[in-house]
Structures are given as structure tokens and as C-alpha cells.
Amino acid sequence: MDINVVNALTYEDFVQLFGNVVERCPLISAAIWSHRPFKDLEDLEVHITEFIHSLPDSGKEGILRCHPDMAGRDLQSGTLTRESQAEQSQAGMTTLDSAEVLQMYRLNSEYKERFGFPFVICARLNNKADIVRQLSERLKNDRAAERERAIEEVKKSVASGYTILSYLTFKPNCNKLTLQKCLLHLST
Numbered sequence: 001m002d003i004n005v006v007n008a009l010t011y012e013d014f015v016q017l018f019g020n021v022v023e024r025c026p027l028i029s030a031a032i033w034s035h036r037p038f039k040d041l042e043d044l045e046v047h048i049t050e051f052i053h054s055l056p057d058s059g060k061e062g063i064l065r066c067h068p069d070m071a072g073r074d075l076q077s078g079t080l081t082r083e084s085q086a087e088q089s090q091a092g093m094t095t096l097d098s099a100e101v102l103q104m105y106r107l108n109s110e111y112k113e114r115f116g117f118p119f120v121i122c123a124r125l126n127n128k129a130d131i132v133r134q135l136s137e138r139l140k141n142d143r144a145a146e147r148e149r150a151i152e153e154v155k156k157s158v159a160s161g162y163t164i165l166s167y168l169t170f171k172p173n174c175n176k177l178t179l180q181k182c183l184l185h186l187s188t
């Protein structure tokens with residue numbers, strides 16, 4: 001896997017490719033571009049999660065507030081990003097019945113009222129039952145503990161099963177030349 005192509009990207013192409021690795025937070029990729037060259041894609045993921053970890057509480061809460069609710073209005077109105085749409089769909093959020101949609105709305109509303117940021121979970125690692133259970137259980141946390149718990153879920157979305165490479169193959173609408181250049185080199 002040739003990481004040199006990623007390291008050679010202009011910051012414009014880098015942000016276009018990786019800008020939504022953290023939902024609706026392109027600033028993070030724009031910032032870690034300064035840390036290239038990356039040893040490999042795992043090193044790139046580590047830089048992203050370390051940047052998040054280094055933020056003050058207000059910055060971490062800002063990242064959380066950029067996440068759309070699970071089964072929320074963005075899903076209902078079709079305004080989720082491509083990544084979120086796939087993640088929420090995979091977790092069963094697109095096949096809820098009306099009672100389940102109402103339950104998620106009520107739990108999300110209670111959560112946001114209590115914490116001032118939305119319930120965030122790595123949807124790809126959870127199913128519908130997990131999400132409802134975690135939302136109900138995490139409502140009982142204190143604010144500081146829940147902020148850190150939610151940020152851990154964001155980091156799981158960046159690292160674990162969701163490698164940056166799978167992200168790369170996932171974004172066909174980004175700059176074709178950049179993507180083809182990356183995939184050609186990264187797959188060798």
C-alpha cells in the first residue's frame with residue numbers, strides 16, 4: 001500500500017478526500033494535513049484521533065454537535081451525508097416503524113436537553129437494539145463522562161472497522177483523478 005500518494009496530495013485534495021472522515025468536520029483533516037508525511041493509513045487515523053483528543057471540552061462538544069441524530073430529521077428528510085446515510089441504514093435506522101421513530105425522537109430529545117449535544121454512536125458497530133439500549137443507558141451518565149463516551153464513539157468511526165481505505169473506496173463523488181490516483185497506488 002503506497003501511502004506516498006496520500007502524502008503528496010495538496011491540502012485541497014486531501015480535505016476533499018478525507019474531509020468527512022469525522023462527520024461534517026473537515027477542519028480536522030485540514031489540520032492534520034500539516035502532520036504529513038504519514039507512515040501509513042493507520043498513522044493517519046492516529047493523527048486524527050489524537051487531534052480530537054487534544055481539543056478542549058468545547059471543541060469535543062462542537063464535533064458532537066456536527067453529528068446528525070440517529071433516525072432524526074436529516075434521515076427523515078434525506079439530507080444526511082453519503083457516509084451517514086450508509087451508516088444509519090446499515091444500523092437499521094431506515095426500517096424503523098412509526099413507534100420506533102417516535103421512541104428515538106423522544107430519547108434523542110431527552111438526551112440533547114440533558115447534555116447540550118446529540119447522542120453519538122458508531123452506527124456501523126451496532127444494530128437497532130444496541131442503539132436504543134445505549135441511548136437509554138447513557139442518558140444516566142454525568143455530562144463529563146458522557147462527553148468522553150461520545151468522543152470514543154467518534155474515534156471508533158475513524159479507526160476500528162472503518163479504515164480510511166474503505167472510506168476512500170466509498171467516496172466515488174470526490175475528485176476522480178485524486179481518488180483513482182490514490183486507489184491505484186494504495187492498492188499496490
Ligand SMILES: NC(=O)N[C@H]1NC(=O)NC1=O
Pocket residue numbers: 023067068069070083084085087088118119120121122123124157
Ligand atoms: N448521532 C450519530 O451517532 N450519528 C452518526 N453516527 C454514525 O455512525 N452515523 C451517523 O450519522
